[in-house]
Amino acid sequence: MLGLAVVVGAYVLEVVLRYGFNSPTRWSADLVSYLLLFITFMAMPQVTANGGHVAVTALLERLGSSAQRAASRAIAIGGVVVCLLLTWICLQETLRQVSGNVQMMSAYPVPKAWISLWIVYGMGSSALYFLRMAIWPPGTSPGAST
Numbered sequence: 001m002l003g004l005a006v007v008v009g010a011y012v013l014e015v016v017l018r019y020g021f022n023s024p025t026r027w028s029a030d031l032v033s034y035l036l037l038f039i040t041f042m043a044m045p046q047v048t049a050n051g052g053h054v055a056v057t058a059l060l061e062r063l064g065s066s067a068q069r070a071a072s073r074a075i076a077i078g079g080v081v082v083c084l085l086l087t088w089i090c091l092q093e094t095l096r097q098v099s100g101n102v103q104m105m106s107a108y109p110v111p112k113a114w115i116s117l118w119i120v121y122g123m124g125s126s127a128l129y130f131l132r133m134a135i136w137p138p139g140t141s142p143g144a145s146t
Contacts, residue, residue, distance in 0.1 A: 041122030
């Protein structure tokens with residue numbers, strides 16, 4: 001919420017300074033883009049945990065309850081695999097950025113790894129939530145047998 005408030009504040013400040021005082025900022029566009037990435041990948045694990053991600057459930061809803069559980073488990077395992085693969089790729093790229101001291105092309109350059117790290121976090125954490133869903137599907141408790 002704080003990140004979103006800062007995004008709105010930066011945009012308002014930019015508009016007021018640009019059109020009211022003919023003195024645009026050099027940093028607000030960069031800040032907004034960094035914060036949008038940060039907000040997205042910090043929220044991604046929570047959205048995954050709550051099942052708030054996009055899902056086409058028409059086929060699942062037509063299955064019986066045991067087939068539905070099996071299909072949900074298979075989908076969760078697919079989510080684990082995809083998120084882990086993307087985490088690995090993003091981690092390798094982030095490490096390359098660190099070793100090469102790659103900077104963002106912006107008014108005030110910052111290390112690109114500082115930005116990419118949040119992608120690694122979001123993907124990796126989402127993989128863990130998908131793993132939890134594969135092991136303990138929604139509606140079951142960790143101690144219960146399925």
